[in-house]
Amino acid sequence: MSPKPEGQQSKRLSRKARAALWVGGGILAVLALAVWLVYSAIGRPIRAPEWLQQRIETRLGQMLPDMDVTFGALSVLLTDTGRPRVQLRDVEISQSDGPVILTMSDLETGLALAPLLKGKAQLGRISLSGAEINVTRRKDGSFDLSFGTSLPQVEQSASIQELVAGLDRLLLSEQFANLSRVDADAMIVRYEDLRSGRAWTIDGGRLRLTRDDDDLRIGGDLALLAGYDYATTVELNFESLIGSAAAQFGMIFEDMAAQDIAVQSAAVAWLDVVRAPISGALRGSVDETGFGDISGTLQIADGVIQPTDQTKPIPFTSARTYFTYSPTDQTLVFDEVSVSSEWITARAEGKAILGGMETGLPQELLGQFTLTGLTANPEDLLQVPLTLDAARMSFRMALDPFVMTMGELTLEEQGQIVVVSGEAAAEPEGWRLSVAAQAEHLDSDVVLALWPEKLKTKTRTWIEENIHQVTLTRGQLAYRKQPGQPHDIYAGFEYDEAEVQFSRHMPPIKNASGHAEINGKTFTAAADHGVIQADLGGRIDISGSSIVIPDTTEKPTPAHVNLSTDSTVTAALSLLDREPLNLMTKAGRTADLADGRAKARGTLDLMLKKKLLPEEVSFDIAADLSNVSSDTLVPQRVLRAGHLDLKATNEMLTISGRGQIGQIGFDAVFEDDLRPEDKGKSRVYGVADLSNAFLDEFSIALPPGSLSGRGDGVFEIALQKDQPPRFSLSSDLRGIGLRLPEIGWALAQNTTGLFEASGRLSSPPVVDRLALTGPGLRTAGALSLKQDGSLNQMRFSSVVAGNWLNAPVTLIGRGKGQAPAVQIAGGWVDLAKRPDTVANGGGSTGSSPISAALDRVQITKSIALTQFRGDFTTGNGFSGVFTGLVNGKAPVSGKVIPVSGRSGIEINSDDAGAVVAAAGLMKTGHNGKFHLTLNPAAQPGQYDGALDISNIRIREAPALAELLNTISVVGLLEQMSGTGILFGEVEARFRLTPDQLILRRSSAVGASMGLSMDGIYDFASNQMDFQGVLSPIYAINAIGSILTRKGEGLIGFNYGLSGNPANPKVQVNPLSIFTPGMFREIFRRPAPEVSQ
DSSP, X not given: OOOOOTTOOOOOOOHHHHHHHHHHHHHHHHHHHHHHHXXXXXXXXXXXXXXXXXXXXXXXXXXXXXXEEEOSEEEEEEOTTSOEEEEEEEEEEEETTSOEEXXXXXXXXXXXXXXXXXXXXXXXXXXXXXXXXXXXXXXXXXXXXXXSSXXXXXXXXBOHHHHHHHHXXXXXXXXXXXXXXXXXEEEEEEEEETTTTEEEEEEEEEEXXXXXXXXXXXXXXXXXXXXXXXXEEEEEEEEEETXXXXXXXXXXXXXXXXXXXXXXXXXXXXXXXEESEEEEEEEXXXXXXXXXXXXXXXXXXXXXXXXXXXSXXXXXXXXXXXXEEETTTTEEEEEEEEEEOSSEEEEEEEEEEEEOXXXXXXXXXXXXXXXXXXXXXXXXXXXXXXXEEEEEEEEEEEXXXXXXXXXXXXXXXXXXXXXXXEEEEEETTEEEEEEEEEEEEEEHHHHHHXXXXXXXXXHHHHHXXXXXXXXXXXXXXXXXXXXXXXXXXXXEEEEEEEEEOSSTTSOXXXXXXXXXXXXXXXXXXXXXXXXXXXXXXXXXXXXXXXXXESOTTSSSEEEEEEEEEEEEHHHHHHHHTSTTTOHHHHTTOOGGGOEEEEEEEEEEEEEESSSOOGGGOEEEEEEEEEEEEESTTTTTOOEEEEEEEEEEESSEEEEEEXXXXXXXXXXXXXXXXXXXXXXXXXXXXXXXXXXXXXXXXXXXXOOTTSEXXXXXXXXXXXXXXXXXXXXXXXXXXXXXXXXXXXXXXXXXXXXXXXXXXXXXXXXXXXXXXXXXXXXTEEEEEEEEEOTTSSEEXXXXXXXXXXXXXXXEEEEEOOSTTSOOEEEEESOEEEGGXXXXXXXXXXXXXXXXXXXXXXXXXXXXXSOEEEEEEEEEEOBTBSEEEEEEEETTTXXXXXXXXXXXXXXXXXXXXXXXXXXXXXXXXXXXXXXXXXXXXXXXXXXXXXEEEEEEEEEEEEEOOHHHHHHHHHHTOHHHHHHXXXXXXXXXXXXEEEEEOSSEEEEEEEEEXXXXXXXXXXXEEETTTTEEEEEEEEEESHXXXXXXXXXXXXXXXXXXXXXXXXXXXXSOEEEXXXXXXXXXXXXXXXXXXXXXXXXX
């Protein structure tokens, strides 16, 4: 209340109140007269006669023209001291033609004796019973008073100061100047508070007023009827100096509802959120300026904090507070606030500033408190209650609607500080909560103590069981809860010097530092630094690793681990071989598979449960391997690589990159199948350098000079536990030079082909399949090595060399440094088309024995040797002996001899006729010795031949028969068709090329005739163009050969043969017979010449 200006008179009591007081005074005056009349009746009450009562009532009506005063009975009593007392029954005071404003069942008053002796009636003591009083507090805090069962309209209300001043004026009036005591009982007070919209009824109230000179004391007690299941009693006291505006007042109450107290004064408005009976006391003062400080003490029994009926109650067992309220600066100072409950026990002190006092009651409190002896366990969430040394908090508490905003709550425990802020609001549907907490430094024990066991149980358990010896920093907590919705929580902290058991199967992470967080249902812990001591290979740096639990409420709980490691290869593989991965065990290998460094990144997905099965773990890991070496990855080989990539999943372990096996460069991939059905199976595939180093590394002893240059080979090695590795290799041969001198084939380094090989890397290696395709060569076969790595056999089921060789070929090793032996079993050879490199042995080092059993050796287009058998050597050139059948008919034998670095051929037969007939030169020939020599000519594929036959008998030679028929040598024809023509000596000198037979000169002489011939036979067109001289009766005519050619006599016929040998065209010059032999050249062309 605002103080009134000095000198200003207090407002007077309402007119009706003054009227009531004056009525009472008039009544007492009349009663005094009655007392004097009955003075003689001391000690017993004397009932006044009816007429006297009516007269007194009339007199009172004249004194109070606006009031009607009635009473049921009037009696006068003289006490033993001689003091008169007046008793009234059923007193009722009302407005004229208006409502009753005061009723009393009994009213007794004593009259001051001294004034009475002077003829004045002054009240000394008053006793009344059954008074009914109505009190109304308006919204501005002022009071309306009325006496009676109704509340009449009044012109103005009175403040506390005005009520005190009005009471003083009444007591200083003439009628009450000697009033020393007032006692009232059985009072009924109806109190309505328009500010809060509530009303109370007080029944059986007692009031006592005492006056000692100017000292005024008022005391009373009452029972409050508020509809609770407990009774509320109140004791009131008031002290003042009559005439002074200063007064002191107090109230002692027991079991008063907190909400009933909260609406009475700004000092206790904050109790509105409490649901509990309260006992306590309030003490205050008032003066002309308004209220002074109000002090209070409150004791609260079992109750709850519950702003609305919809909010969940927060229980407590007891609470106590001592406070002082200063209306001047609207500040509450709490000397003590003690709370004891299963949720929290604490003692606090502090102050709060009241805000929003426009209606006389605060709308909010702004407070700062210090808490000590704090023990908390809300909703029994903690196994052991949390005990803190001290706490400080600042807050804002809005009362309607209730919103508690925590600006800062500072919790201290063993030197560790946690700062909490947040808000709790009472929504129509229930509590709306938000809490945030921060801490720069925390021990893990404190975190677990602050962490409710029933909140994120699995996450809390995981942290408790798996994070040890840890220092926590920069802790953060955020909690949100909307009415009717599940809570939302975030918590995070950084940790240092921790030991983390991220998996029960793995070694712990030591010296770990990083951060962890809970975001809703997700828990994440990340390690910025940390090491693991592996079973093998030393320490593993796991900086950058993390574990994520996506849903902490799911059962069983899934976890996602992000791995980031830096270690030796052995340490990394050792870690991966732990339960539940068993990566190396699944691969059938050990962790010391390789040496080097490994930087790994990957993920593990597993369930956080006991008895975790391997198939319940999913992993995907990639690693960078550097400076790798292994003598077990490829058996009996040392593998080295500067950099390799490793990838591991549940299905496959893969290592890829470029490196070396011994001296062989490769770019390869190692795959190890980890599926149970393929346990122990793995493979290596990629591209390897093919060179002589490859042959040396794998102890493949090919003939010296067989391979030159360097190329790429695509390979694959299949590895099976307890079995030799199987391999396959293919190459386009780009950049590789190959030579097979035994068959005269070579591949230039700038030419491509196809090489394929497969086999087993046993000891020694075995090549099951070997295929080579290139310009002029197709092969397919197998290769085996001896125990010392030298060649055992290179068996080709088919060797197709150009258009001159198609045969199975076997190369048989004869020891290191020795050229292999060659076996040819079947197939065919076309000598006319073979390269010259075969003839001289190809330039190979050492002697290669060659054993040939060919189905066919083609010499010319029409002449071949079948059932060819031969044994050759390449020591000092290609040489050897052979046998065969000319065109499958006439047997021949022969030999190959070196000629000027190449090969010459000699063919012999004891049946020249059969050979000539088989060669298609005549239909039938008999007897005779056959000798043929073929020497290499200057041009490749050409031979200079010399044929010598003796004593051959010729029959059915078409060309010769046609010639004889043309010249009408009847006897010779008959001889030819009969026993045949005998030639004692036949010789021919010719050039044999792949396309032609160039007959330089030839002759056949016998007793019957002589014959010479030269010319050309074309193989491709099967056409001939020959010329010569036929000399009959050569035995006599041979004398002419001295002057001509061998086979020509003095007399002869010039002839020409052309066309197809089976149907030749014969031309004879009959005039030539008249020309002597020496002049015969004029009738024919010169013999063909060949280049040298």
